[in-house]
């Protein structure tokens with residue numbers, strides 16, 4: 295039986311050294327699941343609410359745990375998530391915290407899988423999943439909200455689109471990261487690392503483009519398959535007083551559209567996330583019209599894994615892909631609903647980590663379970679390699 299027999303919550307560290315919520319769920323039959331909530335730094339305005347960890351834990355213990363224990367079956371994910379929604383009573387999980395909600399939701403899924411003796415990706419995705427793997431987008435250079443005194447653009451992402459296997463793709467991204475480190479050494483550029491393990495160099499975006507382009511071509515030649523790159527511009531963070539604020543001046547919305555369209559052409563970008571402000575569906579639609587047949591225009595802060603915001607985007611023809619972050623919406627059921635709506639409407643899906651992470655590997659399983667096109671989960675750093683290594687294990691039938 296997958297009936298939940300206990301839910302324990304505790305405060306643990308995330309990769310930035312902040313407190314986050316970890317949940318353990320046990321079932322009558324001895325099934326066990328553990329999951330922890332990640333945390334964003336460049337969060338979207340419309341995300342579900344993350345409460346301070348202790349407050350989220352106290353509120354979830356009072357309101358959510360009694361509704362789950364001895365009542366709900368961990369194998370019935372909708373019932374788990376409906377109980378969390380009912381316990382919370384708000385649209386944005388501001389009562390029990392999206393951090394408690396998502397940790398419990400993911401831990402219950404793992405407990406359900408464990409009770410059934412199935413890997414998580416199979417419990418979530420069914421018997422026919424496990425043969426297709428997402429392309430990992432690997433953050434290799436970055437700045438923005440993730441590192442001070444580095445690039446304006448938040449993330450430069452290696453995209454090994456021609457890799458014959460997920461394992462080779464993961465190693466290609468690590469090789470691009472290493473090649474960039476070598477180029478910095480040659481140019482005497484001292485670079486630290488940002489929150490996600492990407493290089494955080496004190497250079498302008500133009501030089502970063504040149505270096506990433508060189509590293510990607512060099513590694514592609516070495517490995518013998520195509521590697522492109524992409525960006526997370528996190529433009530909502532730059533948008534102030536009606537314009538996009540760069541270190542060397544500001545750009546109007548029209549100038550930003552032109553700038554991004556030119557970058558797509560010049561560097562043959564595979565992917566551009568949040569190139570425009572999170573409230574500007576119209577500008578997203580204009581850019582998608584211009585370059586959407588050449589690249590992925592992805593909504594992260596724009597859609598926040600929320601079906602209603604995604605539906606608005608579909609209606610406006612804004613973007614052609616969606617970033618999926620379970621903690622932006624607070625439950626796996628809501629996450630699946632967003633993925634389903636995206637797929638039905640021809641939007642590609644990119645399952646994503648947050649800048650604050652733990653060793654939790656749920657998103658690797660989620661990507662395989664939903665046959666996602668891409669996964670964005672870093673390149674190096676233990677909390678990132680935890681997910682990448684889990685993908686390699688899934689491909690090797692070793693989970």
Ligand SMILES: C=C(OP(=O)(O)O)C(=O)O
Pocket residue numbers: 333334335336337338526528594646647648649650
């Ligand atoms: C992973 C990201 O960063 P954060 O978690 O800080 O929102 C992102 O913006 O896509």
Ligand SMILES: [Mg+2]
Pocket residue numbers: 526528567568594595617
């Ligand atoms: Mg983003």
